[in-house]
Every structure is written in structure tokens, then in C-alpha cells.
Amino acid sequence: MISANNVQLSFDGHNDVLSDVTLHIADGEFVSLVGPSGCGKTTLLNLCAGLVPHTGKGTIEVAHGAPRVGNPQIAYMLARDSLFPWKTALENAEFGVRVRGASPAEARDRARAMLAEVGLGAFENALPKSLSHGMRQRTALARTFAMDAPVLLMDEPFGALDAQTKLQLEDLLLKLCDLHKHTVLFVTHDLSEAVAVSDRVVVMSSRPGRIVADVPVALPRPRSIRELQKDPSFHELYAQLWSHLESGWTRHEG
Amino acid sequence: MKAKSMQWAALHAAFMVLVFGAGELASRQGWINPTFFGRPSGVALFLWENLQTLKLWTDLMWTMTGVMASFVLGSVAAFAVGLAFVRWPRLEQFSEPYLNAINVMPRIALAPLFILWFGLGLGSKIAVGFSLTFFIVLSSTVAGIRSVSQDHMTLCKTLGTSAVATFFQVTLPGAVPVIFSGLRLGLTYALFGVIGAEIIASEKGLGQTLAYLSSIFDINGVMALLLILALLGVGIVRAMTLIEKRLLHWQ
Numbered sequence: 001m002i003s004a005n006n007v008q009l010s011f012d013g014h015n016d017v018l019s020d021v022t023l024h025i026a027d028g029e030f031v032s033l034v035g036p037s038g039c040g041k042t043t044l045l046n047l048c049a050g051l052v053p054h055t056g057k058g059t060i061e062v063a064h065g066a067p068r069v070g071n072p073q074i075a076y077m078l079a080r081d082s083l084f085p086w087k088t089a090l091e092n093a094e095f096g097v098r099v100r101g102a103s104p105a106e107a108r109d110r111a112r113a114m115l116a117e118v119g120l121g122a123f124e125n126a127l128p129k130s131l132s133h134g135m136r137q138r139t140a141l142a143r144t145f146a147m148d149a150p151v152l153l154m155d156e157p158f159g160a161l162d163a164q165t166k167l168q169l170e171d172l173l174l175k176l177c178d179l180h181k182h183t184v185l186f187v188t189h190d191l192s193e194a195v196a197v198s199d200r201v202v203v204m205s206s207r208p209g210r211i212v213a214d215v216p217v218a219l220p221r222p223r224s225i226r227e228l229q230k231d232p233s234f235h236e237l238y239a240q241l242w243s244h245l246e247s248g249w250t251r252h253e254g
Numbered sequence: 255m256k257a258k259s260m261q262w263a264a265l266h267a268a269f270m271v272l273v274f275g276a277g278e279l280a281s282r283q284g285w286i287n288p289t290f291f292g293r294p295s296g297v298a299l300f301l302w303e304n305l306q307t308l309k310l311w312t313d314l315m316w317t318m319t320g321v322m323a324s325f326v327l328g329s330v331a332a333f334a335v336g337l338a339f340v341r342w343p344r345l346e347q348f349s350e351p352y353l354n355a356i357n358v359m360p361r362i363a364l365a366p367l368f369i370l371w372f373g374l375g376l377g378s379k380i381a382v383g384f385s386l387t388f389f390i391v392l393s394s395t396v397a398g399i400r401s402v403s404q405d406h407m408t409l410c411k412t413l414g415t416s417a418v419a420t421f422f423q424v425t426l427p428g429a430v431p432v433i434f435s436g437l438r439l440g441l442t443y444a445l446f447g448v449i450g451a452e453i454i455a456s457e458k459g460l461g462q463t464l465a466y467l468s469s470i471f472d473i474n475g476v477m478a479l480l481l482i483l484a485l486l487g488v489g490i491v492r493a494m495t496l497i498e499k500r501l502l503h504w505q
Contacts, residue, residue, distance in 0.1 A: 049412055070414020082405035086427045086504040095423075099413045127504050 001027050001151055001183035002048060007058035009043065016208035017043050018056070023202060023211065027150075030177060030184040032194035032201045034245065040209025041187045042155055048185060049076050049153050063151050072100050075149035079156040081136040083128045083143075089115060089135075090124040093142040100147060107146075114142035117179070118172060134165035138172065145176055152184045158193065170196055171225045178222050191245070195219075195237045196228050203241060205248030213244035289471065296474035297481065304478070309463075314482070316458040320376050320448040321490075324383025325441050332388045332440075333433075336395025346396070357389045365451045374457045383447035387440040394436020398429030431502055438494045445487060460486075 002025040009018040017040045025031050033041040046052040047060055050067040054060055063073035075096065083092045094111030098104070115121055118138040128136055137157065144152065157173075158166045170193055177184065177197070188194050194201045195217055203213040217237060219228065228234045274294040280286045281293040288296070304310045339346035365382050372378040402425050410420045452461025460479055467475035 051408065051412065069411050072414070074412070076409075076412035078405055078408060080405050082403065082409050084406065084424065084427070096413050099410075099415045099419065129504065 001025055001029070002060075002062050002185060004044070004048075004060045005058050007044075007047070007054070007056065007060055009040075009047065009052075009054065009056035016056075018047075019208035019210045021058070021209065021211055023214075025183055025185060027183055028181045030186065030197060030199045032186045032188055032198040033204060034188060034191060034194045034201060034241065035204030035209070035248070036206045036245070037189060039204040039206045041204050044204075044209065045153050045155055045185060045187045049074060051076075072147075073149055074151045074153060075144045075147045077140060077144045077152065077154040077157045079159045081128070081133075081140040083136055083139055085128045088125045088127055089120055089131065089139045089142075092128070092139050093146055096143050096147045110146045110148070111142065114146040115139070117145070117176065118142045132165075133161055134169060137161060137165075137169060141169070141172065141176065145180060148180065150183060152182045152186075154184065154186045156188055157186075159188070159190075166190075166193070167225050173197055174221075174223055174225070191238055191241050192234075195234060195241065196223065196225055201237075201241055203244040203248060212248040213241070215241060215244070288473070290473060292473035292477045297477045300472075300474045300478045301481075304475075310482075313458055313460045313463050314486075316376070317445075317448055317452065317460045318486075320379040320383060320452075320459065321441070321444045323376070324380045324448060325387055325444040327380065328384040328387030328444065329391045329437060329440055331384070332391035333395050335388075336392050336399065339392075339396050340399045353389070353392075356385075361385045361447065362450045362454075365454045368451065369455050374455055379448045379451045379456065379459065382451040383444040386443040386447040390440045390443055391433070391436045394433050394439075395429070398432030398436070399425055401432055402428040431505065434494075434498050434501065438491065438498070441490055441494060442487065445483075445490065449483065 002023070004021055004023045007018055007021040008016060010016045021044060023031075023044075033044060035041050043052060047054055048062050048067050050062075050069040050071065054067070060067055063071065065071070065073075067074075083089075084095070087095065090108070090111055093115050094107040097107040097110050102110070112121075112124065115124055118141050120135060120138055120142065123131065123135065126135075128139070131139065137160075140157070144154075158169050161169065174197060186194070186197065191201075198217050201213075201215045201217060202211055203215070204210065205212045215237065219231065219234060219237075277286075277291075278294045281288045281291065339349075361382065364385060365378070368378040368381040372381055406424050406428060407420075410424055415424070448459070449461040449464075452459035453465045456462035460483060464476060464479045464483075467479065
């Protein structure tokens with residue numbers, strides 16, 4: 001669904017932001033991108049979304065075509081909820097579907113169903129100001145999943161949440177991904193989050209961003225965050241990723 | 255809540271009685287000269303007599319018409335120009351020095367010229383009010399549209415939202431808080447411009463009557479008109495706050 005071959009990118013023509021990045025994501029696969037801040041993981045995601053034009057070497061294909069913004073095959077989710085404060089939870093949740101051409105009734109039905117799935121069925125008419133951070137991000141999840149795009153690109157969607165809320169939303173994301181089979185590219189700087197939700201974790205090194213490890217996560221699904229904490233292989237994977245991250249970092253520093 | 259606001263109302267009433275009582279006493283005892291400062295009872299009498307005549311109401315209507323016309327015309331024009339500036343930033347860049355020069359000029363200085371051009375009627379009053387409202391609403395329109403959340407723009411971009419839908423569903427509602435603070439200020443300035451121009455030369459209007467009363471040393475009348483203008487200003491701001499609360503209930 002997503003395939004990047006020898007992708008290189010530079011903003012100023014001298015210093016590479018991404019260097020020789022090759023990444024293939026199969027249909028229905030959930031892949032996390034981790035790495036130190038400034039390693040270009042968000043840039044890679046934005047390249048796939050078409051938000052950053054690919055001016056460098058190599059090729060990128062997303063959902064069988066060159067990346068472009070507005071592609072209905074792709075849904076993008078930001079770190080902050082980016083809800084419209086003047087719209088209710090339901091109106092926010094249906095915004096993406098509406099924009100992409102669904103009829104008002106259909107958009108409403110899908111948004112309603114998704115809000116119920118994220119546990120906000122009783123908050124359809126609430127304005128964002130009266131929702132907690134977690135509830136707002138749940139609404140953003142509903143908006144994203146309501147579009148039912150085959151490819152989801154997520155840029156640290158839980159990065160701005162407190163630890164407790166984050167765990168709850170990771171659980172929710174696991175549930176949503178089990179229900180709706182999407183291909184997901186998920187950027188995060190949280191290793192345990194990456195292990196918990198992914199089928200594969202790709203580790204990037206700092207500038208120029210390159211892939212230093214590609215670790216399959218063979219934990220069985222359905223998963224729950226609480227059960228994973230008790231699973232020794234979860235912690236092994238976490239330690240393994242840490243060492244990859246460290247090696248990418250020290251190699252760069254040295 | 256109810257009891258609290260009743261308490262405040264009582265406190266204000268007591269304060270007003272005290273202030274007007276002190277004024278009345280000072281003027282009767284000859285501590286202040288009523289020829290220059292008037293007298294609360296005289297002001298009350300003036301209001302009582304004049305509120306029953308048509309003249310004061312005609313002036314009020316005349317002034318309000320001028321204020322509303324200059325506010326609406328100024329705001330609509332400013333909004334249109336503001337949109338053009340956001341759409342074509344080079345246009346804004348080019349016009350900036352000229353607009354700045356006009357904006358820093360005391361606009362009331364244009365009033366004599368406007369009176370020559372547009373006559374003693376409403377036209378010249380609207381022109382002065384317009385020249386004040388326009389610049390305030392213009393800068394708030396541009397600032398409001400530029401203040402729109404980048405996250406919202408990114409979201410719209412990735413969704414493939416059309417330019418028209420983005421503008422009406424995202425940019426405009428997001429800009430309303432800032433634009434509205436400009437409108438509120440613009441309306442107060444429209445009142446300022448219209449009254450100023452009326453004082454300089456006019457057929458009718460509260461400003462014209464104010465100037466006339468002061469020229470014949472009817473200080474009670476002047477004070478009464480100032481009171482009316484203050485109440486008018488308060489009324490305008492209150493009305494704007496009410497509209498704002500309805501419009502921005504989501505804030």
C-alpha cells in the first residue's frame with residue numbers, strides 16, 4: 001500500500017533530511033516510525049501524505065499512485081486534535097466524510113456510528129470546549145476513521161496527551177484497527193506505544209534520516225495494553241528497539 | 255446570583271444619588287459656578303422637557319442613521335478589501351504605506367473637506383464615520399484571517415477540502431472572534447466620527463445640538479446631551495456584546 005524506494009530529500013540542496021529510505025508496507029499492515037526528534041520521521045509521513053513535495057531522488061507510491069493531498073484513499077491525523085471549536089463533536093466527526101462527498105445523511109450516520117465506537121455516543125452535541133483532551137482526541141479518531149480510507153497516516157496522534165489518557169487511547173486504537181482493517185503508518189517517539197500498536201516498528205537515525213532497523217512485532221492480536229505490560233516478549237522488543245535507537249544515535253554522534 | 259446583582263444595582267444607585275446630590279449641593283451653595291458646570295436638577299429638567307419634544311428624537315434618529323450607515327458601509331468595504339489583501343498579499347504590501355499614512359492622520363481633520371464635498375447633510379457624517387470604521391475593521395479582518403489555526407489548514411489540505419468550503423467552513427468562523435473585536439471598536443468609532451462631524455457643521459444631529467447649546471451657554475443642555483451620548487455608547491457596546499455571545503457561544 002505504501003512503498004518508498006531509495007528516497008532522498010533535502011530542503012536546502014546541501015543537507016539531506018532523508019537519505020536512502022526504503023520502506024514497504026503491505027495492505028492492512030500497521031507500521032510505526034520511531035526515532036529521535038528531527039530524524040525526519042514526520043517528514044517521511046508528510047511526503048506520503050503529499051504535504052511535502054518529493055523533490056529528491058527515489059520513488060514513493062501510496063495507495064497505487066504518487067502521493068497527493070486530498071487523495072480519498074488517505075486519511076491523515078495530526079498530533080493535536082484540530083477540532084473546529086464552533087462545531088459539535090458530531091459535526092466535527094462528520095467533517096471529513098462530508099468534505100469527501102458523502103451525502104449529509106450518510107455522513108451523519110457514519111459519524112454517529114464512529115462516535116459511538118470511540119465511546120462518545122452521549123456527547124454528540126458537545127462543543128470541544130466542554131470535552132477533555134482525551135475526548136477531543138477520540139473525536140478526532142472518529143473523524144479519521146469515519147472516512148474509511150484504506151491508508152491512515154498518523155503523526156504522533158497521542159503525543160499531546162497525559163500518560164493515563166494515552167494508554168486508554170492506545171487501547172481504543174487497537175480496537176479500531178482490529179475492527180477496520182487499514183494500512184497504517186504511525187509516527188511516534190514513544191517506543192512502548194510503537195510496540196503495543198504495531199505489526200512492525202521501523203527505527204530511524206537522526207539527520208540525515210535513514211532507516212537503521214525494521215523490527216517485526218510478533219505479538220498476537222487482539223492485544224490489550226494492560227495484558228501487554230505482563231508479557232515478557234513486549235519488554236524484550238522494547239529493549240531491542242532501545243538499543244537500535246541508541247546505536248543509530250551514537251553512530252551519528254561518533 | 256440574583257441577590258448579588260441586586261446588591262450591585264443598589265450600590266450603583268446609592269453612588270449615583272451621592273454624586274448628583276453632591277453636585278446639586280455644590281451648585282446651590284455656590285461652590286461651583288452653575289453657568290459653567292450646570293446643575294443636576296437643571297439637567298433633569300432639560301431632559302424632561304426635551305424628551306417630550308420631537309427635536310431631540312429627530313436628532314437621535316439622525317445621528318443613529320449616520321452611525322449605522324457609516325458602520326455598515328465601512329465594515330463591508332473593509333471586509334472586502336481585507337479579503338483581497340489576504341488573497342493577494344502583494345496588493346497589501348503595496349498599499350500599506352498609503353493606508354498607514356491615512357490611518358495615522360487624525361481623521362476628524364477630514365471633516366471640513368467632507369462637509370464641502372458632501373454637504374451639511376448625512377453624507378459628510380457618514381464619510382467621516384466610514385473613514386474611521388474602515389481602517390479598524392480592515393486590520394482586524396486581515397489579522398483574523400491570518401490567525402486561523404495552521405492545524406485546521408493542514409487538515410483541510412489533507413482532506414482535499416475545496417477553497418470555497420475551506421473559506422466558509424473553516425477560515426471565516428475561525429476569524430470571527432478577531433473580526434468581531436474590530437467591529438465592536440469600529441462601531442464606537444463610527445459614533446465618534448459622526449458626532450465629531452456634526453459638531454463641526456451639520457443640519458441636524460445630537461452633535462449639532464450639542465454645539466449649539468454650548469454656544470448659547472445652556473450648560474444643563476450640554477450635560478444632558480453628554481449623558482445621552484454616554485448612554486448611547488453603552489447601549490451600542492451592550493448590543494454588540496449580546497450579538498457576540500450568540501455568535502461566539504462556542505468560545
